[in-house]
Amino acid sequence: MATRAAVSVRALRYYEEQGLLAATRSVSGQRHYTESAVERVKLIQSLYGAGLSSKTIADLLPCVDAQVSTPESRALLAAERDRIDRQIAELTLTRGKLDAIIEQTSRPSPQSAYTTEPAE
Amino acid sequence: MATRAAVSVRALRYYEEQGLLAATRSVSGQRHYTESAVERVKLIQSLYGAGLSSKTIADLLPCVDAQVSTPESRALLAAERDRIDRQIAELTLTRGKLDAIIEQTSRPSPQSAYTTEPAE
DNA sequence: CTAAGACCTGACGCTGACGTCAGAGGCAAG
DNA sequence: CTTGCCTCTGACGTCAGCGTCAGGTCTTAG
Numbered sequence: 001m002a003t004r005a006a007v008s009v010r011a012l013r014y015y016e017e018q019g020l021l022a023a024t025r026s027v028s029g030q031r032h033y034t035e036s037a038v039e040r041v042k043l044i045q046s047l048y049g050a051g052l053s054s055k056t057i058a059d060l061l062p063c064v065d066a067q068v069s070t071p072e073s074r075a076l077l078a079a080e081r082d083r084i085d086r087q088i089a090e091l092t093l094t095r096g097k098l099d100a101i102i103e104q105t106s107r108p109s110p111q112s113a114y115t116t117e118p119a120e
Numbered sequence: 121m122a123t124r125a126a127v128s129v130r131a132l133r134y135y136e137e138q139g140l141l142a143a144t145r146s147v148s149g150q151r152h153y154t155e156s157a158v159e160r161v162k163l164i165q166s167l168y169g170a171g172l173s174s175k176t177i178a179d180l181l182p183c184v185d186a187q188v189s190t191p192e193s194r195a196l197l198a199a200e201r202d203r204i205d206r207q208i209a210e211l212t213l214t215r216g217k218l219d220a221i222i223e224q225t226s227r228p229s230p231q232s233a234y235t236t237e238p239a240e
Numbered sequence: 241c242t243a244a245g246a247c248c249t250g251a252c253g254c255t256g257a258c259g260t261c262a263g264a265g266g267c268a269a270g
Numbered sequence: 271c272t273t274g275c276c277t278c279t280g281a282c283g284t285c286a287g288c289g290t291c292a293g294g295t296c297t298t299a300g
Contacts, residue, residue, distance in 0.1 A: 009247080010288060018287095028296060029248060046214040053286080060221075069225045077222050084215045088208055094166040095204045101180075102197045105189040129277085130258060138257095148266055149278060173256075 001033050005041040012041070018054040020044050020061060050084050121153050125161040132161070138174040140164050140181060170204050 002009045015021040016031075021040060023031040043064070047057045060080065063073045122129045135141040136151075141160060143151040163184070167177045180200065183193045 008288075010290085013249095014288060026296095030296080031247085043217065046210070046217060048287080050211055050214045063225050064221055067225045067227075074222070074225065077218060077225065081215060081218045081222065084211055084218065088211050088215070090166070091170055091204055091208050091211070094170045095201060095208070097163065097166060098197060098201045098204065101184055102194070102201065105183050105187045105194065105197065107187075128258075130260085133278095134258060146266095150266075151277085168257080 001037070005038045007041060007045065015041070015044055019058045020054065050080075051087065052080060056080065121157070125158045127161060127165065135161070135164055139178045140174065170200075171207065172200060176200065 002012055005012075012021065012031075016023055021033075021037065021044070023033050023037075025031060044057060044061075047060075056076070060073065060076055062068055063077060122132055125132070132141065132143075132151075136143055141153075141157065141164070143153050143157070145151060164177060164181075176196070180193065180196055182188055183197060
């Protein structure tokens with residue numbers, strides 16, 4: 001299953017520890033996951049990738065399962081969405097800066113170039 | 121100066137430690153920064169925010185100062201630009217997922233449809 | 241039945257970007 | 271000169287998301 005979701009077994013255990021992922025247990029204690037768990041794990045990974053903490057994810061995952069719609073949950077969802085929005089904006093700016101640098105360094109030396117002249 | 125750049129003094133020391141930020145020293149050892157240092161720090165913060173490590177930043181900052189243009193530096197710049205590109209794409213996807221969840225939870229409780237039905 | 245994996249439960253280790261505390265010195269104001 | 275704040279240099283602390291090792295159980299192929 002860890003293979004199917006492309007994460008480590010340790011990560012799955014950690015997610016379960018944090019209350020992000022449920023697993024039925026066999027008598028001997030073995031974990032069994034449903035098929036939906038794979039998508040669940042990918043969602044979790046996405047949220048981690050977006051910079052959310054375990055706690056935040058734990059707070060908003062119930063909104064995905066049962067569509068509970070308390071004012072707090074809606075506020076949380078909106079807040080995180082906006083956070084991601086801002087992150088995208090910042091990343092776009094940063095990418096722009098990098099692009100500018102790339103353009104400058106790839107320019108065939110503007111004027112008095114005592115620095116690495118491409119010299120066709 | 122830390123105040124002007126909106127970062128902690130500790131962070132400035134750390135940047136200097138990592139070779140990201142230069143400072144002239146007075147006889148007694150006090151650090152003095154040029155005005156350009158403020159922008160420099162903001163650039164560093166942007167790059168950290170984009171998930172770059174100290175080492176990577178240290179590698180590509182010389183490209184900003186002197187426009188050295190070795191094949192390696194250009195490859196590095198391009199690689200990091202692309203990485204940021206992919207990050208933006210992923211974040212956009214994640215934001216989309218969140219938006220979907222928000223829409224679902226704000227819907228006045230649908231009934232028989234447990235699968236996202238496009239609704240006509 | 242047995243050997244080889246796969247899985248379990250702790251529990252410590254790691255990494256990176258700083259926070260923070262301690263002790264010592266510098267700098268301008270009064 | 272002194273007072274009070276700022277700075278310096280170590281050096282250890284932190285936090286999160288796992289990696290990893292140890293020691294034991296389970297299960298399936300042969």
